[in-house]
Amino acid sequence: MHPPPGPAILGPPALTTTTEPTIRTRRPTTTPLDNQPIPVRAKLAAAWTSFMFLYAYVDILAFFKPGVIHDIDNGIVWEFTISQTLLTTFLTLMAIPILMIVLSMTLPARANRTTNLTVASTQIPFAAFNAAGETWTYFYGLGIALEVTLLALILRYAWTWPHTTPPTTTATSPDRAALHTRQQE
Numbered sequence: 001m002h003p004p005p006g007p008a009i010l011g012p013p014a015l016t017t018t019t020e021p022t023i024r025t026r027r028p029t030t031t032p033l034d035n036q037p038i039p040v041r042a043k044l045a046a047a048w049t050s051f052m053f054l055y056a057y058v059d060i061l062a063f064f065k066p067g068v069i070h071d072i073d074n075g076i077v078w079e080f081t082i083s084q085t086l087l088t089t090f091l092t093l094m095a096i097p098i099l100m101i102v103l104s105m106t107l108p109a110r111a112n113r114t115t116n117l118t119v120a121s122t123q124i125p126f127a128a129f130n131a132a133g134e135t136w137t138y139f140y141g142l143g144i145a146l147e148v149t150l151l152a153l154i155l156r157y158a159w160t161w162p163h164t165t166p167p168t169t170t171a172t173s174p175d176r177a178a179l180h181t182r183q184q185e
Contacts, residue, residue, distance in 0.1 A: 043157045044104035044116055051123075051150045052097055058130070058143035065136060078133075097123060109161065116158035120151045127151065 062068060075082045100119055107115060127147040134140045 040157055040161050041105050041112065044112070044154060045101050047150050047154045047157065048097055048100045048104055051147060051154070052101065054143060054147050054150065055094070055097065058140070058147075061139070093126065113158045113161045116154055120154040120158065124148055124151050 071077070072082070077086065080086050096119060100116070103115060104112060127144050131137070131140045131144055
């Protein structure tokens, strides 16, 4: 007996009177995708990265508004005169969420949680400030809504950061009980 052409899988021997293995053809199977849990640090860093892209692209796309480039050429941004102090202030404001990407991946858990809660909370008013006095409400409204949504997501991830419980050991002898007491101190 010859096997059929193509790939074949040899299965366990069938319960027949012969000892020949059963030949089965390979059938395509679908399996659910493996949904690995994502660490909180990675979620926070991804959210801060997305926030930074929005933050930057809202500013970049704003250059296409009529008159913006002309005002910049004349040394004006919004109502402010362009100066070293103004640009340093802008850089400082941009650096905070930029640094949150790396800090979210590197700070210890407790400091990470506290820092994310604090910084995300203070970024919400800055995001809303961009709408002050603007006539392009759809553009800035969408940008602010997306930024605040990401900041709310960051606050949620940080607030619901899982707590670990200390491992409990059972003391079966006086020596183990003393060791357990010393470890807790």
